[in-house]
Amino acid sequence: MIELKNICYDAKDGNSKEILKDISLTFNENKITVITGPNGSGKSTLAKILMGILKPSSGEIWYNGKNITNYTIDQRAKLGFSFGFQQPITFKGLTVKDLLDIASNKKNTLSVACEYLSKVGLCAKDYINRQIDNKLSGGELKRIEIAMVLAKNGEVNIFDEPEAGIDLWSFEQLIKIFKEQNSTSIIISHQSKIIDIADRVILLKNGKVEHIGTKEQVMPLIEQQKCKKLKESEI
Amino acid sequence: MNEITKDLLEQVANLHDIPQGAFNIRENGKALARQNTNEIEIISKKDKDGIDIVVQPNTKNKSVHIPVIVSVGGFDDLVYNDFYIGDNSDILIVAGCGIHNTTDQKSSHNGIHTFHIGKNCKVKYIEKHLGIGNNNTDKILNPITNIEVGENSVFEMDTIQLGGVSYSKRDTSAELKNNATLLITEKILTTNKDIAQTNFNVNLFGYNSKVEVVSRSVAKNKSKQSFYSNLIGKNKCFGHVECDGVISESAQITSTPKIVAKNVDAELVHEAAIGKISEEQITKLMTLGLDKESAEQKIIEGFLK
Ligand SMILES: Nc1ncnc2c1ncn2[C@@H]1O[C@H](COP(=O)(O)OP(=O)(O)OP(=O)(O)O)[C@@H](O)[C@H]1O
Ligand SMILES: [Mg+2]
Secondary structure, X not given: OXXXXXXXXXXXXXXXXXXXXXXXXXXXXXXXXXXXXXXXXXHHHHHHHHHOOOOXXXXXXXXXXXXXXXXXXXXXXXXXXXXXXXXXXXXXXXXXXXXXXXXXXXXXXHHHHHHHHHHOOOOHHHHOOOEOOOOOOHHHHHHHHHHHHHHHOOOEXXXXXXXXXXXXXXXXXXXXXXXXXXXXXXXXXXXXHHHOOOOEEEEEEOOEEEEEEXXXXXXXXXXXXXXXXXXXXXX | OOHHHHHHHHHHHOOOOOXXXXXXXXXXXEEEEEEOOOOEEEEXXXXXXXXXXXXXXXXXXXXXXXXXXXXOOOOEEEEEEEEEEOOOOEEEEEOOEEEEEXXXXXXXXXXXXXXXXXXXXXXXXXXXEEEEEOOOOOEXXXXXXXXXXXXXXXXXXXXXXXXXXXXXXXXXEEEEOOOOEEEEEEEXXXXXXXXXXXXXEEEEOOOOEEEEEEEEEEEOOXXXXXXXXXXXXXXXXXXXXXXXXXXXXXXXXXXXXXXXXXXXXXXXXXXXXXXXXXXXXXXXXXXXXXXXXXXHHHHHHHHHO
């Protein structure tokens, strides 16, 4: 179980801006939580705080009864946290195979490495030795990013908008992967099909938890917002 | 052949054993071993120290290894190697030099390589440079490479300095005929107070000639590297230089681009980026479980691979 206790985050550069405001949440084992909300509401910031990429300005993070607020990224990774970036990071020289090996902390045989790639709909032999650089398309990078999370096989998997840039066919495949996972999944998404598989949906707005509930409860709120926005834009 | 020589040969020329095909192994200024084949002949020069390597036209899928070892101190090696590659050939040339110096007297190797590449050839040239032994003794390598790429030919050059070379100055110049292609990849690692200089001068004379230079350098400690490239486009041609440097501690890298277009259809690009290892890349590898130091090491390894 992960517990966020009164997490606040202020952006440090320039005039400090409150990005997350007193967020308290728990994430139960082996459940899928989808975090949704408007652009700029603080979803990625929250995910990065969970992974240790950003340090909260105040508040605590607990995992299975341990205070991990001050754990570094790699310490959390070793605890079983893993993170798929909204914008995948590119390298110069490191290959798909290299990163899969790092993620799973062993030299993968080609057939094992290929399994991870096929799961995300990539033909393994075309990609396994490719460098993870900007020559890969956005969708390809995104899928490789997900394959790395799978290879890490962690207890807590955090995905930041995993569906972005992924084509329809692979999207179905992706949903299947999320459903099959035997881990605590925290998925940031705007996609109703991903929200559909959530055990619980969190709606974030202006750095605050606006609502927590089942998709049946939260979906109407999202629809409402859409309508409100439409009306506003008509004026 | 003693263990040190064997080890160096393995590191600079990937030689585990006596190679297949033609070869010439030079140690401390003398030929240690040589082998010719039907298609490839290695002839000692009469007027100066060095060899001519003559590859017959239509030689396909063959290799020549010409590694050099300097395993003593106080020795300045100077050698001229001229390659004549006949038309329609497809060959691999592995050169490279390893200096092993445990004394307190500097040693150096100056290899002057000239390539005359015929028409319709495909040549891959690999040279690795490495210095080991006493850290405080200078190990100097100054390779000079002159390349003439013939019509419709492709010359691919991988030049790698693996570390331990206290001073190096590599001068590479090339002339490209019609439809000739030159692909250069350079990887240099410097540490301590090493100094490495690179100069590329490429003349794109030929119609549709093309050059791609990729330079990746890592400078650590107090080492200094400088990269200078000069592409001259005199015809419809394409040239691209990409220079990426990673620095740490008090190291320094200078990248100086020069591109000269003398024809409206010459398309020349120089890209350069120098900086410390990207924080984002470190973060990414840390999310996969590596600590900061291991992450940095992996990134550098990949970068120079
Ligand atoms: N370093 C920073 N300095 C200033 N503002 C920042 C900084 N980092 C993030 N922000 C701001 O914080 C807010 C939340 O950003 P965040 O990336 O968490 O949003 P998000 O909900 O993930 O949005 P999206 O749906 O567009 O991905 C945004 O308004 C963003 O501009
Ligand atoms: Mg985001």
